[in-house]
Each structure stands twice: as structure tokens, then as C-alpha cells.
Amino acid sequence: xxxxxxxxxLAHRLVACExxxxxxxxxxxxxxxxxxxKLRDGLSEFAGVAGFESIASRALALARxxxxxxxxxxxxxxxxxxxxxxxxxxxxxxxxxxxxxxxxSQAGEGEIILIARILGLLLLFLGEAIVLSLLRVxxxxxxxxxxxxxNGRNE
Amino acid sequence: xxxxxxxxxxxxxxGVPGLDEIVGGGLPEFSFNIIAGAPxxxxxxxxxxxxxxxxxxxxxxxxxxxxxxxxxxxxxYQQQYTFFDPAKLPDSIRxxxxxxxxxxxxLGAVLEEITKEVEKANPAVVVVDSFRTxxxxxxxxxxxxxxxxxxxxxLASWQATTFLIGEYAEEELRDNPIFTxxxxxxxxxxxxxxxxxxxxxxxxxxxxQDSVPGxxxxxITDAGVQAFSRTFGLSGHAKNPPSxxxxxxxxxxxxxxxxxxxxxxDSVLVAGSSGTGKSVLAxxxxxxxxxxxxxxxxxxxxxxxxxxxxxxxxxxxxxxxxQKDGKLTILYLRPLDLSVDExxxxxLDAVQKIGAKRLVIDSLAGFEMALSPGFRADFRExxxxxxxxxxxxxxTILSTVEVDESFTEFPFSTYSxxxxxxxxxxxxxxxxxxxxxxxxxxxxxxxxxxxxDIREYEITSKGVVILGKRLTNYQGLISGIPVxxxxxxxxxxxxxxxxxxxxx
Numbered sequence: 001x002x003x004x005x006x007x008x009x010l011a012h013r014l015v016a017c018e019x020x021x022x023x024x025x026x027x028x029x030x031x032x033x034x035x036x037x038k039l040r041d042g043l044s045e046f047a048g049v050a051g052f053e054s055i056a057s058r059a060l061a062l063a064r065x066x067x068x069x070x071x072x073x074x075x076x077x078x079x080x081x082x083x084x085x086x087x088x089x090x091x092x093x094x095x096x097x098x099x100x101x102x103x104x105s106q107a108g109e110g111e112i113i114l115i116a117r118i119l120g121l122l123l124l125f126l127g128e129a130i131v132l133s134l135l136r137v138x139x140x141x142x143x144x145x146x147x148x149x150x151n152g153r154n155e
Numbered sequence: 156x157x158x159x160x161x162x163x164x165x166x167x168x169x170g171v172p173g174l175d176e177i178v179g180g181g182l183p184e185f186s187f188n189i190i191a192g193a194p195x196x197x198x199x200x201x202x203x204x205x206x207x208x209x210x211x212x213x214x215x216x217x218x219x220x221x222x223x224x225x226x227x228x229x230x231x232y233q234q235q236y237t238f239f240d241p242a243k244l245p246d247s248i249r250x251x252x253x254x255x256x257x258x259x260x261x262l263g264a265v266l267e268e269i270t271k272e273v274e275k276a277n278p279a280v281v282v283v284d285s286f287r288t289x290x291x292x293x294x295x296x297x298x299x300x301x302x303x304x305x306x307x308x309x310l311a312s313w314q315a316t317t318f319l320i321g322e323y324a325e326e327e328l329r330d331n332p333i334f335t336x337x338x339x340x341x342x343x344x345x346x347x348x349x350x351x352x353x354x355x356x357x358x359x360x361x362x363x364q365d366s367v368p369g370x371x372x373x374x375i376t377d378a379g380v381q382a383f384s385r386t387f388g389l390s391g392h393a394k395n396p397p398s399x400x401x402x403x404x405x406x407x408x409x410x411x412x413x414x415x416x417x418x419x420x421d422s423v424l425v426a427g428s429s430g431t432g433k434s435v436l437a438x439x440x441x442x443x444x445x446x447x448x449x450x451x452x453x454x455x456x457x458x459x460x461x462x463x464x465x466x467x468x469x470x471x472x473x474x475x476x477x478q479k480d481g482k483l484t485i486l487y488l489r490p491l492d493l494s495v496d497e498x499x500x501x502x503l504d505a506v507q508k509i510g511a512k513r514l515v516i517d518s519l520a521g522f523e524m525a526l527s528p529g530f531r532a533d534f535r536e537x538x539x540x541x542x543x544x545x546x547x548x549x550x551t552i553l554s555t556v557e558v559d560e561s562f563t564e565f566p567f568s569t570y571s572x573x574x575x576x577x578x579x580x581x582x583x584x585x586x587x588x589x590x591x592x593x594x595x596x597x598x599x600x601x602x603x604x605x606x607x608d609i610r611e612y613e614i615t616s617k618g619v620v621i622l623g624k625r626l627t628n629y630q631g632l633i634s635g636i637p638v639x640x641x642x643x644x645x646x647x648x649x650x651x652x653x654x655x656x657x658x659x
Contacts (some may be wrong), residue, residue, distance in 0.1 A: 129241030
């Protein structure tokens, strides 16, 4: 079963938020990895390191079914992701959600799927209201409501 | 020092229906409390209700989870309750997990972590769930005592009202320092009684104010924990002064037997064996009240309200219209796992909602059967509390009770509850001239004269009808097998009942 478009769209939006934040303290990390790290920080505080690690591991297992490129990726016991880092030049291009959806590289797609799977599990366990309230703490400026989702985005 | 100089301890709403009454108005602000109990007893839910009732963006709640309580799973389930407002997260309520620091470090580090978060958030409410797992690692008594005292001191100084949640056994009450330090100790119990679960709550300790002592039943519904005070929420109600008003049954001859009617605020027991017309009499009592502008409640346990109203209609008594007009409530209390306190809560709600003056409980046997087996042992004591509380606010109660028909005895009740009642009307069968006829006698009226007559009655399409004059030509009527005497009979020959179907 693939990730629902709405959740994937949410993942794209988080990555886009990170991509436009050009002044990053971790310039060698991809926007997707920064999204992962922020989710990890927020959720570890909220649900504990083990709580986040278990969610991330399950999300990775699900994401691998859609993106075999994630086979080499691992989640360590502290929730850190290994095997996803790539050269900055390869991935640090501005992310256009529509372009990305039309045909992003297989590796980039896998990263998005992983983020989407984490979000999907959180939505499954906690529901939209709580998940969005948690995301707003980490990305206070981002719009997560349906008006900006895939189906309802203002053109 | 005058009372004006004394500090005022503000009370916070517990967010748990019924619990404010039990704790004496609300939870003392800045108090350091323990919620203890076995797994599944409702500790976390109770804490959530308090948190959601009190947290604001200006003074939020910090909810620390520790080992054993997965935040994600906890919130997955807690959000099913109606009190759970997701919009309060995370501005008003923040969940923080302390598992890592508990696992890897000592109590000093745990205290440091809590201190850091509290100083950052300035919370009004702090919860640690579960505190028990936080201190499970081997600690010296001194370390543990010091940690608890420093934690309690710090949180009170930071003006936080605190709940520590833990799975404790009652044997630990004596030795565990946490119970000494705590200002409030809430103990939740859950026991299986045959096929029913009985939940009870006890405020073992609450500094600074009077709480209602004893065990209070509680229930966990989709609205969360709901507590039922042993005083039925009436401890603050002013008692009504004794009334001299008499309430009519709508049966002139019976009113005369009762010296003009039932005294307002009395508890009346109508006792008789199956088919003697107890429910009919009760229905006439409630219908007459409505006719005289006195709203009423009928609590039924053995039949549905619709069936009860239909049976009344067959006696020419309209109970449908007053129900629509808000003058009558027929309560059907779901059977098998009730506590008396829950039943009382339902009845009191109805009494207050329509301003009821008369209450019929039909029947006590049905009431007892509707209770969870664990509560049946205390039925008499519970009944006493219930009757005392209701008559205290001026409600007149008529209860029906079935008694075994004996031809050698004349019992008033199988429950030995006649001491709970002010007035007793006894109905019974009697064998006369080859017919099974019915007689009625007023056994007792506390605070008033009543007729000593034994009267024959019938159940007709108009309800209970008392026939002629007292039966003077029989001896031993109450034995059920009277002997004709030589005195002339002053009564007319009774006809057969008209076949109105009444409840066995």
C-alpha cells in the first residue's frame, strides 16, 4: 500500500519549509534529513527516544516497500538515521512540490516517502488534530490546513 | 489572629463530575497530590481531566511521562474521551517524556530535568505519570526521601498543583515517604464482584479542607471518570423544615386511613405480595401529585417506561402528557451493575431538573437486583442514606416492596427496612368465603394518627378502590385465613377484579 497523497503532500511541504530556510546550521544535510531530525527532536521530547525510534523503524520498514533505495538506511537505537546522507550538491536544490511529484530522483523520493510514513503513523496513532499541533511547534510558519493540500491548493 | 488574616486556599475544579463535592469544593491550589491505584483503575484519565480543566496558555500543564506510559498510546486512547480537547495541545498542555533520563541517570538528574522544564514553562499543573516507575530503581531511603521532598518543595514554590500517579499497594501506605509528603492522596480501587466490576475512590488524605470520608463509587464512561459522592451531592443543601402538609393518594378512603394523606417529606413503604396492587397504588400516588401540580419521578427497574405508562393508561391515568410537559420523569435504570450512588445521581438529576416533589421507587427488589452484586451487601445502608438525603430536601418517597405471603406471619418487608420508613401500608390476600380477596391496613405513620381499620379493596379499571367499611365480621384477617365472627358484616359483597393486568 502506497502513502496516501495527502500525507505525502504534507511531507513535501515540511521538506519545502526546510529547503527555503537557506541559513541552516547543518549545511551538509539535506532538507529531508533536517525534517527527520526535527521530527526526531520534537517527538523524542514528547514520546521519548524509544518512542520515536520505534515509530521511525516501523516507518522505514513501510517506506522500503515503496522505495527500495532505502534498503541501506538504518535507524539506530537513539533514533538517528544512517545511510541517507548524500553530497550537498546533489540534493540541496530548491524543492518544487509539483516538479518533485512529476519525477524526483529515486533517492529523493525515498526520503520523502520515509517522512510521509512517519507522519502517516503519527496520524494513525494520534489523529490529525494532535499531529498538526505538534508540527506547528516545530514549523510555526508553515500552513498545514487543507486549503494548501494537494487537492485544495490555491493555484 | 482573625479569620481575615488567614491565608485563602483557592480551589481548582477537578474536572471530574462529582469529585469537587467529594474533595470539599475543589482541589487546593499548589497542593502536591498522589493518585494511587491498580492498573486500569482510571488514574491517568482522572489526571487528564484535571489537566484539561485547568491548563491555559498563560499557565499551562506539564505532563511528564516516564517508563511504562507510552505517550503516543496514552494520547491515542485519552483523546477518545469527550473532555479531551486537542486544541489545548501544545500551548496549554505539553507532554514531555523523561524515560531517557530516568533510565540513564539518577534522581538528581531527574529533578534537574523537571526543574528546567518547570522554570521554562511556568506551569499551573504538573503531572508525573508514572511516578512509581521513576523511583523504581534501587535508591537509598535517604535519596528517595530527599528527592520527594525537594520535588514537592520546588513544585509548590513554583505555584504548581501537582499530581504524581503511581501503582501502589495499600500495604505501602505506612512506609512509603511519598505518602507522608503528599498533601492529597486519592486512592482508586477496582474489584471484580461476581460478573461485575466495582470501582471505588477514597480520599485518604487532603490537607487544608474537609473531604467527604469513605468510599465513593465511580464510573469510567466516554466522558471520563465520574464520581458519585456518598452524600449524593447534598451535603451543602439546606434541609427543608418539617412540613405539615398532607399529600393525597387520589383515593379518598385511603387518605382518610392515613389521617388526611401522607405527610410531605415522608418515606412510605407499600408492602404486599405479587399482584396485590403495589404498583397500581404507586402510580395513583404519582398521578395525583401531578394533578395537584407536584412534579414526580418514577424509578422503575423491572419494566421499560413505555410499558409503565401504558399500564397506567389502562387504569385511566395519563402519564404520557405530563412526561411531555416536563412534570413527570420515568427513569429506567439499566440493570445489573449499578451502585446506589449512581442510581441516586440519576434520580437527583431528575428531581432537580423538574423540581419533583414525589418519588416512586418501584420496586426495592428490582432496585436491589439492578445493583452490582458487590453493592447488594450494603443495600440497607445505602437505602438509608438515599432516603435520608431525599426526604431531607422535601421529596416524598413511596417505595414498593414485595413480601412473601405467609399464612402464619405478617411481615412488612423482606429487607427489614421498616425502620427506614415513616409510613407503612400493607396489602395482602385473604381467603374469605371461597374467594381470594384483598385487604389493606396502615401499619405505621410516624408523626401522625392513622386508622386502625382493615379495609377490603379491589383493583378496578379506575385503580385501587377501597370497598365499604372496615371488615368487622371476621377475626384473624391478617393471618390471611380469617374466621367469621357473629358480628354483622358491614361490607358489600366484593366483585371480582376487572382483570387489569398488573405487575406480578
